[in-house]
Amino acid sequence: MARFPEGFLWGGATAANQFEGGYDADGKGLSVPDIIMGGTVDTPRIVTPAGVRPNTYYPSHQGIDFYHHYKEDIALFAEMGFKCFRLSVQWSRFYPNGDDPEPLQAGIDYYRDIFETCKSYGIEPLVTLSHYEFPLALSHKYGGWDDERVIDLWLRFADLCFREYKGLVKYWLTFNEINCAMMPGFGDIYGLGILPPKDWALGFSSDNDNSWIDINRTFHGLHNQFVASAKAVQIAHAIDPENMVGCMIAGQIAYPYSCNPDDVLDAQKKIRENNFYCGDVQCRGEYPGWAKALWEERGVDVEMMEDLAYRDEETLLNGVVDFYSFSYYMSSATSTDPSVAGAGGNIFTGVKNPYLKASDWGWQIDPKGLRYYLEEVYDRYQIPLMIVENGLGAVDERSEDGKFHDTYRIDYMREHIDEMAKAVHDGVDLMGYTMWGCIDLVSASTGEMKKRYGFIYVDKDNDGNGDLHREKKESFDWYKQVIATNGEDTSWK
Numbered sequence: 001m002a003r004f005p006e007g008f009l010w011g012g013a014t015a016a017n018q019f020e021g022g023y024d025a026d027g028k029g030l031s032v033p034d035i036i037m038g039g040t041v042d043t044p045r046i047v048t049p050a051g052v053r054p055n056t057y058y059p060s061h062q063g064i065d066f067y068h069h070y071k072e073d074i075a076l077f078a079e080m081g082f083k084c085f086r087l088s089v090q091w092s093r094f095y096p097n098g099d100d101p102e103p104l105q106a107g108i109d110y111y112r113d114i115f116e117t118c119k120s121y122g123i124e125p126l127v128t129l130s131h132y133e134f135p136l137a138l139s140h141k142y143g144g145w146d147d148e149r150v151i152d153l154w155l156r157f158a159d160l161c162f163r164e165y166k167g168l169v170k171y172w173l174t175f176n177e178i179n180c181a182m183m184p185g186f187g188d189i190y191g192l193g194i195l196p197p198k199d200w201a202l203g204f205s206s207d208n209d210n211s212w213i214d215i216n217r218t219f220h221g222l223h224n225q226f227v228a229s230a231k232a233v234q235i236a237h238a239i240d241p242e243n244m245v246g247c248m249i250a251g252q253i254a255y256p257y258s259c260n261p262d263d264v265l266d267a268q269k270k271i272r273e274n275n276f277y278c279g280d281v282q283c284r285g286e287y288p289g290w291a292k293a294l295w296e297e298r299g300v301d302v303e304m305m306e307d308l309a310y311r312d313e314e315t316l317l318n319g320v321v322d323f324y325s326f327s328y329y330m331s332s333a334t335s336t337d338p339s340v341a342g343a344g345g346n347i348f349t350g351v352k353n354p355y356l357k358a359s360d361w362g363w364q365i366d367p368k369g370l371r372y373y374l375e376e377v378y379d380r381y382q383i384p385l386m387i388v389e390n391g392l393g394a395v396d397e398r399s400e401d402g403k404f405h406d407t408y409r410i411d412y413m414r415e416h417i418d419e420m421a422k423a424v425h426d427g428v429d430l431m432g433y434t435m436w437g438c439i440d441l442v443s444a445s446t447g448e449m450k451k452r453y454g455f456i457y458v459d460k461d462n463d464g465n466g467d468l469h470r471e472k473k474e475s476f477d478w479y480k481q482v483i484a485t486n487g488e489d490t491s492w493k
Contacts, residue, residue, distance in 0.1 A: 003421035004487040009431055011084035012438020013389050015131040017060045019441035022067030026106035029096025030136040032193055033060040036202060038447035041361055044203030045447045049195040057464055059442040064458045065468055070114050073439055076456055078121035080476060081483035085123050086388050086434040088131035091157050098135030099153050108164055115168040125169050129158050131176040134193030144194035145221035151228045158232045162239045170242055173325055174229035177250035179278040181222045184213045192221040219300045223308050226281045230319020244322040247282040249275055251326035253369045257335035257351050267334045283324055283381045285317035323431060324381055327389030331369035360394055367415035374423040384429045390416055391436035393451040404457055404473040414490040455479055
């Protein structure tokens with residue numbers, strides 16, 4: 001029995017604001033990531049809401065210059081055998097201010113050529129409409145997604161994409177890691193385009209001044225994205241019945257640190273809030289029964305949210321997604337005992353799990369957690385699933401023979417793919433797997449290049465230095481083998 005179904009979508013994933021570059025090329029307007037400076041794992045990125053500062057390094061302005069290297073890069077993806085390439089389009093490349101009367105033809109043509117290049121190699125584009133990108137002008141004019149006027153502006157952009165790329169793009173995602181909008185600060189800025197009134201450190205430290213964050217704006221903005229997504233699903237199906245539109249959730253598993261019932265209940269609560277609050281609305285078309293309790297706990301205006309849910313009930317029900325996609329990097333553990341040691345990590349943190357190893361950035365490596373997540377989500381929604389982000393951020397150093405022998409990345413991916421196969425054997429309908437950062441790109445959380453994910457090395461450092469040349473790492477040939485055997489052979493010499 002095959003481990004993966006015929007036609008499984010093997011590939012890689014990227015985001016425009018982390019690798020595209022060309023931030024002002026051919027009339028493109030500024031977007032929110034264009035005002036976020038670089039950082040490191042120890043130094044948070046600084047957001048400059050007033051705009052771009054002169055003589056200041058902003059990683060998104062160049063990325064890895066996919067804007068001028070896309071034909072070379074797609075050819076490398078094709079050499080690996082990609083069946084699918086996940087990328088995002090930038091609203092501000094079509095409509096520089098978000099509400100311009102007419103779109104830029106240069107932006108339309110740019111993405112069309114990318115999609116045509118993919119199709120010439122037999123690669124299916126998987127396109128994210130909003131991947132942590134929002135026109136800066138709209139943030140200044142309307143304040144972000146909590147203004148309902150943004151819905152129709154975004155739908156005009158989405159409709160343009162569905163019409164222009166009909167026949168070229170079949171697979172679409174609406175909002176990247178939409179559940180991250182619930183994370184104060186990070187989610188407000190990246191997910192909702194809500195900017196702080198002054199410079200702010202984009203980090204996860206409790207030292208941050210979060211007084212500017214209005215939790216009602218956050219949840220209202222997220223609701224507006226639910227409505228926009230539901231309407232986009234209906235528009236996409238009307239334009240082309242072949243279109244498949246998915247949600248995209250930042251997948252998170254939380255284990256109870258002990259068998260203390262309080263720990264078990266806390267883990268259940270975190271899994272529900274982190275995954276199923278957004279998943280239920282987008283896959284079932286309605287808020288979960290415990291949403292009101294969550295709103296009360298977070299200090300959200302319950303009456304406002306109930307009114308919004310009732311008003312948009314029909315829209316949400318009629319706009320459920322066709323498949324559930326998600327990112328998965330790590331699991332966490334949770335404890336109600338304040339004396340238990342905390343764990344490092346990126347966005348979702350918890351206590352240290354003594355049974356797991358961790359990456360260079362403190363992310364706990366848990367392949368079995370991916371299987372657990374796949375089976376839990378499929379049991380809940382019974383629609384096709386797709387893993388659209390999974391990978392290992394690491395410091396890749398050139399060996400004495402001049403090559404990059406990233407066997408640690410091969411080990412990480414092998415273990416996760418083997419657990420995926422077990423979930424498929426157990427009955428999970430899994431469509432595909434697009435490894436995150438298939439080519440080195442800028443880290444969204446830290447702004448680093450040092451934190452590398454790719455099968456392909458890009459010559460650029462944290463300060464933007466380097467000639468941007470591309471080189472294959474050892475994992476390139478390994479993944480080529482995996483795809484060629486449809487996941488049957490994950491071994492390596």
